[in-house]
Amino acid sequence: MTYELLQDYWFILVALLAGLLVALMFVQGANLQLGNRNLTETQKRMVLNATGRKWELTFTTLVTFGGAFFASFPLFYSTSFGGAYWVWVLLLITFVFQAVAYEFHSKKENLLGMKTFRFALIANGALAPFLVGTAVGTFFCGSNFTVDKMAIANPSAPIISSWGSGWHGLEALAQPHAVLLGLGLVCLTAILGGLFVLNTVDDIDLEHRMRRTVRGFLLPFLCLLISWTAILLIKPGFAVAEDGTVYMEDFKYLGNLLEMPVVIVMLAAGTALILYGIFTGAFGKSKSGFWPAAGGTVLVVMVIFFLAGFCNTAFYPSNEDLQSSLTIRNSSSSYFTLKVMSWVSLFIPFVVAYIAYAWYSMGRKKITAEEMDNKENKY
Template sequence: MITYEFLQHYWWFLIALLAGLLIFLSFVQGGNALIFLVGKKEDERQLIVNSTGRKWELTFTTLVTFGGAFFASFPLFYSTSFGGAYWVWILILITFVLQAVSYEFQSKAGNILGKNTFRAFLTINGCLGPLLIGTAVGTFFTGSNFIVNKDAVMDIVSPTISRWCSSWHGLEAVTVPFNVEFGLMVMFLSITLGALYMINNISDESVNKRLRKSIIFSFIGFLIFFIAVVINFIVMEGFAVDENGVVSMEKGKYINNYLEMPLVMAMLLIGAILLVIAVALTLFKKGSKRGIWFAGPGTILAVISLFLIVGYNGTAYYPSVADIQDSLTLSNSCSSEFTLKTMAIVSLIIPFVVAYIAYFWRKMDKKSITKEELENSEKY
């Protein structure tokens, strides 16, 4: 039976899936974070830019679709968070906007700012993009400073429903250590994924060697913050919501959610194991290029599980610390049943979209990129 509640959960799952795909595809950002560290010579940097450059639009489009899907399914989040945490979203936007033009502009004659500036933009987006997105997602667990009053619409001189209570408009998120830990975890994960993707995608001995070396550092970074996040889940309080929509603080809420939803916990564990396999394979099996095939699905599973524990099982996914009763839950922030149902029908097309993307990906990436290829064909 397709109930309103089911539809809310279905859409939250799709949001989680899109988030998982986005973080997996953030290997583009992670790869760009390594342009100057791994690429020592010009032709090596060119290889990196062209390797991530053939995928950047997919990542970008996933980000756009993630935003669009959130807007369509949970519009109160869109209005509260975007309009409130103004500066966080603007900063994320700017780093991605700079990235979007940099591929095309960086090696073209007449680009005014010069090659290195555009590559620096790519690197800035490569580090800051995932860091800021991760920090913003961190607030899903720790809460933000806002109030929501739908009756405000009746106030004809001041009808704003969602109001942010901090004049920092979102930047205050960095004062909460957990948010930053979450952001750093995502950033190091992206860099690890970037290296794994490029090991698969680029055929060049010295670049490959340095990429393998970089994984040691980025993966250790990831592990440190991943463990910190998991420990926090055990000790921190979470925002529980009961059947009447009343929100209360619950100790260990997020770890409890894992324990109460074993399937979701299994997703996290399998995700983590796949990541470890990916890294182990790459570091210890000589010449192995298949790490990304494990790390990709692993990332998607782990991210989905993180989104599910913050939205499912009676949890307020976008909590308010100004007034916890104003926290956003699946049921108080979602679209109407009609819209969710209509959009659910539209969503049936997603597997088809994923299938054609995968088909073309395979077709275009049959051979790894080499310096010779870049000499003789279209390139950025």
């Protein structure tokens, strides 16, 4: 195995984790329903209990996504997390509140009241996909940082990565293209959330409402996705020359797409699956639209990562100093670390298998209104 192959392999794995993370953000999307005034209290509790049995999976995927990025591309981790400070802190806080909200919200001792924790779940439902989407959006617009590895030899100013904007990440909100992706992700996860509830809860009225939700988010989602993709394909991109020099290249991402036929197939299949899932959920009678839509989401997110990082492209570009841009080659861990981790990654199918088995075992009995009245463990 060559170093380059290992670097590419780990970028693919990070992309896969990102895809799984976005797909699993159906938890966030479904929790938006807690703010839906048309839902009864029992229906809200069914939604809450449906996501309550899955949120840890999303949370764990986020942690693993962060861990995998740290392990395989530590320069990205140190530069982005240390620089875009407020974005990551904000994301962190919404997830921290979400993690405790399930356990706390219905307890009378919770001090802040049920409404506060419900609000925390809704806030996480909107902000988490928005922040993740906007952060990934900066992969194509660039951020304001510089990287100088020589700094560590200078005791008076030893920090390698510096951020150029005092907004520390929030300046990405002024990048319309990145924001489009953030908003698109909010719509997509809301749709996935609706489809998940449809798939998990056995309640006719809630079923109708979820189909209506999916229909409601469909148009904004399509508009955002199409406009973001159109801009991406015509905008100049951050190309990397053979000697490592970074320069701007017209139609870079369109070029990347055309250069990778497999990615075109993935994009087509992913989009088709998402649309199929949405249409069966929104207009058909099937309750299983979640599965194709979630699978399609994984594929499409992976495509976004591939377009950002492969074909000699800087996946985390710097507007402040083009040559500080991060590439798969200059930001990764060493050969042996990647090799050791690659061996460990062989366990992933095993992990996926037991998650699938547990999911299947738990999902055989759908959540019902009667269950909400039962005294057994529930949120």
